[in-house]
Amino acid sequence: MQQPMTPPEPEPQNPYTAPHVATSALVTIDVQRDFLSEAPYGVPGTTEILPALRRTVSAFRAAGRPVVHVVRLYEEGGGNADLVRRQLLESGVRIAAPGTPGSEPAGGIVPEGAPALDAKLLLSGRPQRLGPHDYVVFKPRWGAFYHTCLEELLRELGVDTLVFAGCNLPNCPRASIIQASERDFRVALVRDAVSRVTDSALTELAGIGVAILDTEALEGLLAGSAASGRLTTR
Secondary structure, three states: OOOOOOOOOOOOOOOOOOOOHHHEEEEEEOOEHHHOOOOOOOOOOOHHHHHHHHHHHHHHHHOOOOEEEEEOOOOOOOOOOOHHHHHHHHOOOOOOOOOOHHHOEOOOOOOOOOOOOOHHHHHOOOOEEOOOOEEEEEOOOOOOOOOOOHHHHHHHOOOOEEEEEEOOOOOHHHHHHHHHHHOOOEEEEEEEEEOOOOHHHHHHHHOOOOEEEOHHHHHHHHHOHHHHOOOOOO
8 A cells, every 4th residue: 555655845045035923014005996806907807806905904913013004096198107007097097087986995904094095195195094003105117116105114113024816816916026126135926816816926926035825824824923923834
């Protein structure tokens, strides 16, 4: 009778990239109503990740760690949009337009009783505080660090580890992850709390030192962060 194979020992984590729970922050990307699956110009699969994302956000708040919501705000005519989207916005289509319901975060993502987005403040390049642990930052392009105050905010908060989630992996989360890595942040991705995820993308991100986690594991790690002090991959 063939004996069961012994599972391989997990590879040791790289001390330079292993995420640290005690100095971590969650970064949600473009989780706004106009980008949900059912919206006219929404991203397929984004509504479906909301339950996992809500759990992830709640776990960070319960652990007393920062949550930064990075959003888009497309001005009328699309003058502040990526080139690939300007023709659509010039035609009169309004997506995540400042002051509209569609620009607001999806339900259950920001703290209960949080104020509406302050478009004027955000478009000026300053962060908006939404609660004891929550902030909002506007980004004008794919990456969350491009012409934004995000890095300054994170450094002020003493963060060295970024955990990413949101909409949608091939575009803005991936660009933001690359930018975070270039700035020597330790980086993790919550694979069940990001839309349009693929196995090949996860393999590629792991290859540049990104820790791939799921919501259940992350909840346990955050709950036990006082004892462990470090995130581990599964």
